[in-house]
Amino acid sequence: MYTHLLIATDGSELAEKGVSHGLALASRIGAAVTFVNITEPFPVFAWGGAMVGFIAGDELAAYEENGRQFAKELLDRCKASADGLGVRSKGLHIENRKPAEAILELSASEACDLIVMASHGRRGLGRLLLGSQTAEVLSFTETPVLVVR
Template structure:
């Protein structure tokens, strides 16, 4: 049924619930997985604060993101492979998570997306946004949301 599962993570404890569920499902179904994380671009301040940002700041931010995601993805991949699951990792820099998830799922031929959600409603959802809601609204393939 689901032969290629895309599992998203941002390294948080909540996201780990989605990773664990996705890996368990992949193991049960004999599916391969792609594990994805995305990092947003350097937040460029506006006004007077913008004068203090240097190209070096942006380069350090990118390097820090790359190092953190390498560690995160290597850990999840090792867990997957320890379970006997074929796993591939993807880091999409300078991107919003929802867009990266949707594009990767389509490009790689995934037939299920597994991700976690806080399940926020109302004003909190409006203020904090929801990458999960965006994926749900725009995905052409099934999405399993873990809380």
């Protein structure tokens, strides 16, 4: 049924439930897995004033390096978990993208037939203010999505 799962993770406790659930499913059905971690664009709106170019340049470099290091450690852990279950996997880090957009593009380019991601299940004002990457993926994908809460 499913042969290639895309499992999105931000390293949070909730996302780890999605990783575990996706890996258990992949192990049972013999599917391959692509793990993805996405680093969102640097929040330039937080900076202002005459020194913005100088300060933001250093902060941007640190932000990008921290994102790469975090993603490497996270994806290495995911790969080790997959290896322990005998699941073929790879990890990808995508920089400077909104998570939903990156997940949608990656699921198509990697020919994934199931997207696995976690959701807090926020409603109302909380969802409006915080946004929901899961809701956006659900709204725009043609690929089945398994949402773990």
